Amino acid sequence: MNSSQPHPYLWVAHPLAAQFSFPDRVADRFLVRATHIWQDTRPEEPPPFAEPIPSFLFPYLRLFSHQLHLPNLYGTIELEGSLVPLLKNAPIDRQGNLYPTLQEVWSEASPTRQMYWLWQILNLWTPLKESGVASTLLVPENVRVEGWRVRVLEFHRDLPATDRAEEEPSSIARQLSAAAVAVVSDASPATLLQLAQSWEPLLPDANVAIASFLEEIIIFLKTEGLALTTIANALNADLLNQASQYPLRVTVTGATEQGRIPTHNEDSCYPIAADLIANGTQWQDRLSSHFAIVCDGIGGHEGGEVASQMAVQSLKLQARALLAEIAEDPEVMTPDLVKEQLAATIRIANNAIASRNDQQGRESQRRMATTLVMTLQLPQQIATSNGGTRNSHELYLAHVGDSRAYWITTHYCQQLTVDDDVVTREVCRARSLEHKAQQRPDARALTQALGTRNAELLRPTVQRLIIEEDGVLLLCSDGLSDGDVVEESWSAVIPDAIRGKISLEAALKELIRRANEKNGQDNISGVATLYGIMPQNPVLVNLAELPKGSAQKAIEIEKPLETAEEELPVEEEVAPVEASAMPARAVEETETGILEEEDSGEGIGWVIKLLLLTALVGVMVLLLRWQIQTDQESETPASSPTPEQVEPETPSSSPFSEPGDSE
Known part of the structure; x- marks a missing residue:
């Protein structure tokens, strides 16, 4: 979904394209890779297109903001007197194959x-x-x-x-x-x-x-x-x-840097190190387990750093209030209702900044403003068959401006947001194709930001996702996303963090380092949250092979809240980070649906308890076998079903597994 890096493969949406096959070349430009799949060999040049744009192609333009799911119009070509649409962002993988139906x-x-x-x-x-x-x-x-x-x-x-x-x-x-x-x-x-x-x-x-x-x-x-x-x-x-059938693990880290060239930092984000050590207590509340935000004070506006800080503080307070409301109310809110509430909180933050502008007599380009991208993992409590509750795994994502969100797994990197800029506006109004709008001198100018105008004119984009696979949600300012840094670097960094080979903060630091080399003219900020779906089946491990602290990390799922204030061990030794960088915070969901921190101790006591529990289970199994062998005529009591009689509480397949996903 990155407009500056067109997809190398195009879908040709017309039956006339079926007459071509590899390695045909159409119009001395488009290489035919497969039936209906062409590759633009000169993507640096404007693609051919008909003017004026035919009305039957308007839906591709007007639905441009839905490009997480829908293709975009790249251009048109004439074949045998018919106008043939060329579509980018089609469901085609990097090898030029269609994704499955x-x-x-x-x-x-x-x-x-x-x-x-x-x-x-x-x-x-x-x-x-x-x-x-x-x-x-x-x-x-x-x-x-x-x-x-x-x-x-x-x-x-x-x-x-x-x-x-x-x-x-x-x-x-x-x-x-x-x-x-x-x-x-x-x-x-x-x-x-x-x-x-x-x-x-x-x-x-x-x-x-x-x-x-x-x-x-x-x-x-x-x-x-x-x-x-x-x-x-x-x-x-x-x-x-x-x-909600599966427990949810969360690890979060955040950092912001001034960049090589700027003289001050107009970005603000949450959480960072200062948020964890407030009041001298690590993780005073659970907000950072559920809420993350990145704001970019707009360059050229006085007080950009003030606007971004005001937005972060306002939305933190409102997110905390919403989470408290969720904890007290067992009624599950619908996605539409949650979206309305989040949009309302953003408008409140907008009005706070706009009021400050009005009080200080700021007009036009002097008005301080900020972009926004934020996420709220809403822990609505879903009742389970055994009388407990589970986290609903909902992830709400909101943005205004050009700060972005990406969902990254070991297999793909998906841009979740579409920038609020002139290019998007012109395409959505069916006045221009994307490539033509990009030629405008004001192409990257923002069409909305917090603080520039009254809230009734603000249109935040709010969407709801479901966490059902392991992955990293990356929120970032344009200092990190510009120049395709994320698209070009994710595969070398993020998968190792998901697999536990490097820490999440080390992965974020590497992305920021690469962005600083390429985009050092801007502030750089990012918050990365790793969501993990706990495996539904027990995994046999050799404790002697686990790294220090890993044994307790693997089993300490229901540790009481009052004991959860020790700093977590990172997954590997890393160089000291700057004051702005935050050590990754790892939490996981218990049977009650509450997210709790993991302790950093050696876990010896828990290992002993685990061994005792294993021995107890073994004794129970032996007694059960003895009873079955000595009384084959009687039925098994309902209170002691055999493993074959027990219906599993969860389906047999992992929610994040896919065919061919084994590594």
Whole structure:
């Protein structure tokens, strides 16, 4: 999703492209890699495109801000008198292969991921419907997945049945199954009934944990007059129930640097070292386990550092209040309600800065302002079958301006946010293609920031994610993201932190070092949060092979809160960090859903307890076997079921595992 580094592969959304194959070259520029997949051999040059832009291509432009899931219009080319769209950000991997369709990998996915995919599709329905392309989601070959993320190959217009016969077929229309053709061509416009019909083939291979619920959702979709929000809330409830089955581990680190050239630092972020040692107590509260923020005081505005600090402090207070409210209220809030609350907190912070500007008589470019990217891991409590509660694994992400968020795993780096700048504005208004807008002298000028105007004119972007795989959420100012530093460096740094080969703070320091070399003209700030899904099955380990402190780290999951104030050991020896850098804080969820710190002791006492517990279990197993052997005629008491009779509480597949993901 990085506009300065176009995807090397393009999807050609027209059936005429099928006549070309590797190694054909089209228009002396585009190398054909596979059917409908071309590569621009001269990406530094403006791509060809038709002017004025045809109206049937407007949806690709107006939905530009949804590029986490949707392709973008790269350009157009004429073939045999037809205008052929060239799409970037299509679901194509680095080797030039299409990502699999949802149906192709459906049976192998965990119940959490299956529900998450459907929830994303349902949330795409409204924006696509408003742009007249909801039929896009009805074509199985068009809905593809990259890990947790649903990605669309190309758009299909919603047309009356009488008009469909005259419409030129899309690039994949000739590849559709008979059932898919029936769904798409049945009527107009696209309906929830058609969406239900497109989901019905998923039922036979749905995980047993969600199969009956999926049947209910399909019935809801077929029910005339039932509001989409009602269906979405029902689907969300089961999604949270599935996601909460696994404990959540969190490690967070943050740092900010002035940069090589600037004379002062206008960035502010949370958490950093100063936040951990406040009042002389490490981790006085649990805020940094759930809340992270990066603000970049806008260069050229007086008091940028003041604005960024005000935003951080205001939003910290409001996040703490929201977390306290969640802890006291067992009622689970819907994503829409949480988004509204987070947008409201951002507007409050905006008004605080704007009021300061007004009080000081600041006008125009003298008004202090700041960008914002923040995340809130909302620990809503989901009831479990044994009477306990679990963390809902929800991650809310909000941003204003060009500070970014990335989700990084051992397999991919995904930019989650779209910059609020002139380029985005011009494309979303269908006034320009992205490459043309980038040629404007004001291309990177921000279209909104905190403090520049009244809150009613502010439009924060708030989205909800579900944590269902191991990964790092990176929040950063443009000093870290400019020059494609993250895109070019993530694979050499972040996977080792996820695997535990280096500490998270060492990984963040390396990213900042690389950014300082390339973007030293700006302040550089980042907060990295590593989310880990605890394995559902016990793992046999050799304690003698574990590094110092690891034994206690592996088993000390339910340590009381009052004993959790010692500093954690880092994962490896690293050089001393600057005062602005924060040692990684590791926490993990207990059976009550509360995130707690791990102790840094040797863990000898816990090892002894573990050995005693193992011996006790062994004795119980021997007694059980003796009872079975001596009384084969009697039934096993309900209070002592055999392992074969015990139904596992969680599904058999890990929520973050994928086919072919073994390392």
